[in-house]
Amino acid sequence: MRTFYKFLLDYLRDFGGTDIWVKPTAAFTTILLILIVAWLAHFATTQIILRIVHRLAKRTKTDWDDILVKNKVFKALAHLVPAFIIYYTADFAFPELHKELSELAPEALAELSKDHYFALAGFLVKIAKIYFTIIIVTVSNALLNSGMEIYNTTEFSHHRPIKGYVQLMKILVYFMSGIMILSVLLNRNPTVLLTGLGAMAAVLLLVFKDTILGFVASIQLSANNMVKIGDWIEMSSHGADGTVLDITLNTVKVQNWDKTISTIPTYALVSESFNNWKGMEESGGRRIKRSVAIDTNSIKFCDAAMLGRFEKFDLIRDYVLLKEQELKQYNKGKNLADEDFISGRHQTNVGIFRKYLEVYLKQHPQVHQEMTFLVRQLQPSGKGLPIEIYVFSKDQAWANYEAIQADIFDHIFAVIPEFELRVFQEPTGADIASIAKQSL
Known part of the structure; x- marks a missing residue:
């Protein structure tokens, strides 16, 4: 040239x-x-x-x-x-x-x-x-x-994302390249510029506060395996309830179930509490925890006619017969008078109903039998006696899980009258109108 x-x-x-x-x-x-x-x-x-x-x-x-x-x-x-x-x-x-x-x-x-x-x-x-x-x-x-x-x-990338570290490396590359360009334009040694930037460390800490916090949080999230892409997390303080889409140096993106996107600061996942449903997904079951309130006025001892009818039900026939035999032997040992009905032990319609639910759920093909299995009474209140179902479904998919849960309680509400029980329900406008009409 x-x-x-x-x-x-x-x-x-x-x-x-x-x-x-x-x-x-x-x-x-x-x-x-x-x-x-x-x-x-x-x-x-x-x-x-x-x-x-x-x-x-x-x-x-x-x-x-x-x-x-x-x-x-x-x-x-x-x-x-x-x-x-x-x-x-x-x-x-x-x-x-x-x-x-x-x-x-x-x-x-x-x-x-x-x-x-x-x-x-x-x-x-x-x-x-x-x-x-x-x-x-x-x-x-x-x-x-x-x-x-x-x-x-790689297989382990799903559990140990490195996007935050890569972003930090990019920031360092941009920072060093900026120093090199300034040194070329000013015709100065880059080490001199780096030394001069030491006085600006406090300012840089303020400017990159979120980045520094996010970097530390990314290390903690990765080291402790707290959250990864694809996890279902719930963080009500930030309006997040859905699947983790992305984990970056500064933010975590969550796609909520209504298809909106929530952006959470990375360090918030360390400094605040959140629910990670990963354990549920890896356990093989999804919890069903729901109760039905029984009207306490419908709870009573079972008479011979009621027991005879219950003995016709295949699911509880053996239980009713064995339990009645046990109670008769107990009462006989107490030498109770025939008129002293309340001093002995007797079966109740709500007790047999609770046993029926246990047997019914034991035979349900979609209920996980190897996980926590409870049919229990909760504290009675002014709204009746809650009978709680606490079991796990085998299917974890949301739609299928809801269908299984609905199917169980459809059956429960339909079978309750067979035990001469009533579901507690607060008075509606129709009830009040009916009472008023009768009073006239």
């Missing part, structure tokens, strides 16, 4: 041109030629070399090279070719000297300045260095994205 530049100078002067426009015209034309050559070199690199690399990547059995191609790692590296061309041709307008400029006499400098630019080479070198820095940033980002994608293909 130095030869081409000198050729242009001589060629333009032969046409009678003056140094006022000959030198800048020759320099501009040479720079334009450098840019054209750099572009052509980049074009040839991308069209020839990259095509060969892409074809080789497709033929290999491994996936990591395909991921590198997908994230444009080689395309970013192709920019090194024009960058080197600009860097090594930047001194085309600088004279070939065996001494420093400061050692030359003023007359010699004036003579050289007729054909050369002393500062242009330094300017073009700065442009090339900035170009190199941008290439390094681009290649680093592509490599980090590729590394994260390759890591995500």
Whole structure:
């Protein structure tokens, strides 16, 4: 390029041109030629070399090279070719000297300045260095994205996401590249700039507070296996109840069941409480915990007619017979009078009903028999006696789980009258109207 530049100078002067426009015209034309050559070199690199690399990547059995191609790692590296061309041709307008400029006499400098630019080479070198820095940033980002994608293909990536760490590395790359660009523009040593930034540490801590907190929280979440992508979490303080879509350095995205997206600060998952339903999903069952309120006015001892009817029910026949035999022997040992009914032990309709629910749920094909299984009474209140079902369904899918639960309680509400029990229900408008009509 130095030869081409000198050729242009001589060629333009032969046409009678003056140094006022000959030198800048020759320099501009040479720079334009450098840019054209750099572009052509980049074009040839991308069209020839990259095509060969892409074809080789497709033929290999491994996936990591395909991921590198997908994230444009080689395309970013192709920019090194024009960058080197600009860097090594930047001194085309600088004279070939065996001494420093400061050692030359003023007359010699004036003579050289007729054909050369002393500062242009330094300017073009700065442009090339900035170009190199941008290439390094681009290649680093592509490599980090590729590394994260390759890591995500492994089995343990689901339990140990590294997106937060990758984002932190990107921040460091951007930060260091910014320092390098400033050092090039200011012509200062980057270590001097880094030393000067020590005084700004307090400001940087305030600016990157959320990033620092998020980084620490990401380490804790990953180390303690508190949450991972795909987990169902519930965090009422942030209005989140759904599946974790993404875990980044600063935020955790949760898709709620109504398809809205909640964004939670990463450090909030460490500093605040949340429910992770992962244990339920991995246990093989989903809890059914629901009660039905029995009207206490309908609870009573079972007479012979009622027991005779219960003995016809296959699910509780054996229980009723064995229990009645046990109670008769107990009462007989107490030598109770026939009139002393309340001093003995007798079966109740609510007790037999509770036993019926146990047997019914034991035989239900969708109830998990190896997990917690309870049919219990809760504390009576002004709204009756709650009989609670505390079991686990085998199917964990939400829709199927709700269908199983509804099927169980459909049966319970339908069978309650067979035990001469009533479900407690607060008076409705129709009840009040019926009472008023009867009073008239």
